[in-house]
Each structure stands twice: as C-alpha cells, then as structure tokens.
Amino acid sequence: MSTVHVVPSDPAGGSLSVALQSGEGPGARVLVFPDDLSWGPIAPAEQAVRVRWWDAFPPMAGAAANRIGRQLTEFGRALDATGDRVVVWFDRRSASEMAFFLAMTERLGTRSFDVIEVTGPLGPAVAALDPDELKNLLGAARPLTEEQRTSGKQHWRRLTDENATFRVISATGLTSAPAEHFDAQLLAASTPEWLAVHRIVGQVMGDNHVADMPLFWRVATLVETGRLIADGDPWAVRVTKVRLPQ
Helix, strand or coil, rough: CCCCEECHHHHHHHHHHHHHHHHCCCEEEEEEECCCCCCCCCCCCCCCHHHHHCCCCCCCCHHHHHHHHHHHHHHHHHHHHHEEEEEEEEEECCCCHHHHHHHHHCCCCCCCCCEECCCCCCCHHHHHHHHHHHHHHHCHCEEEEEEHHHHHHHHHHHHHHHHHHHHEEEECCCEECCCCCCEEEEEEHHHCCCHHHHHHHHHHHHCCCHHHHHHHHHHHHHHHHHCCCEEECCCCCCEEEEEEEC
16 A cells, blocks of 8 residues: 655655655655644634635735645645555644644544654754655654544644634643734844844744744734834835834
8 A cells, every 4th residue: 555644844745755765665655734723713624714814914915825725625635535544744842733733633533544753853843854864764653543533633622612823832732822922032032223023033933943924923913013113014024124112
C-alpha cells in the first residue's frame, strides 16, 4: 500500500518531498494542509468562514484568500478520496501544528492513520527539520491509539466551542487565548524611538514560535487604537516604523 504523508505547512511539505525522493518508495506522496488554525475562527467548521477571515487582512485580501479556499477544497477532496495509508506529521510544541493535528483527529473520524511526532532541536515545527532529519523519521510512524483519537477530538471540540482568536501553547497544552494575547509583548518590544515593524514582530515571533501574520495584524490594531504610532501604513512592514506614544 502506498502512503500519503499529511503535513501542516508548505515548508514542511517541501522538505518532506525532498526526503521522500530517497527515503521511501515512489508511491509515497505529500499532502499539505494550507491553513493555520492557531488563529482565527474555527466555528462553524466551514471553509467560507476561514476564507472571510483571511480576506480581512490587506496582504491576503482577494486572490490570496480565495487561493486558500481552493487549496482547502483540494486538500479535503484528496484526503477523503485516498485509500492509501495516511501518516500525519506534527510537533506538539507548535500551536499551528498542534491545532492541525487535533483538527485531523476530528476530520478523519474513525479512519485509521499513523502519526509522526517531531521534536526537532532548532524549534517547534516539522519544517524546522531538514530533509535528512525528516528522512530519518520515516520509520517512526506509529498508529494513532483510540485513547489519542478520543482525547484529540475532545480537545478540538473544546477549542471549537471556545472559538477564541488565538490558540497558543501553554503549560497544559494547546489553549484558547484572546485577540490581545500578544499585545503586551509587542508593546514591550517597542520603544519611544522608531523601529521597523518587522523588527518588533521578529522579536516576538522568536519568543513565541508564532507566525508573522497574526503579529503584523496586532501591530496594525495597536496603531489603530493609538497604543503605537506609525510613520506610514503599518501593513507595509518592511518600510514602516512604529514607536510608543510620547
């Protein structure tokens, strides 16, 4: 039987595709989940809800949001149609990858599938591993136990019921968090002097292993509410600078 490796991001898919070229038979293929479920609405569980969410952000509005919608459709059809062995890759230290894994326990229902849980030294993400490291993990797949399946579904349903803006890694695992969750850190990284938006976001990204887009959004929100001052469009993250009000 051939294998479908289901991964939580495009970078992970690229690295694993390289690994598979020499690490597994020619029937193995990679299926990439195109969304980041660690932020934004997850209820109701409808694709249109996610597309509207992405469409609200200037860098993603229009064609980019619609592309995610098409990719979600293609992902769902491919996953539903396959009769091959399914292997789901994730790192539970990553909010986006843990959210992906929990959503997969719900999506796959009673279907049997294997998991490969990654614990890389350079940071929490499947994509943090290079192709050789991923190749070495190909034999680490283990069947999802019924206890893990039940626990995963219950966890995801609880997060869905809460439907918070963010899902973050805490001492107790993946937890719901409000829209303001990263604001204090972004303000702490800011100064009365002008700093480029991407520099402030980069610092908070490194401290939290979170994607840049949600942090750019929060910087724009802090500018809109007067808690930061910008010298231009806060979404022009490479050229615009921000500072604390004096």
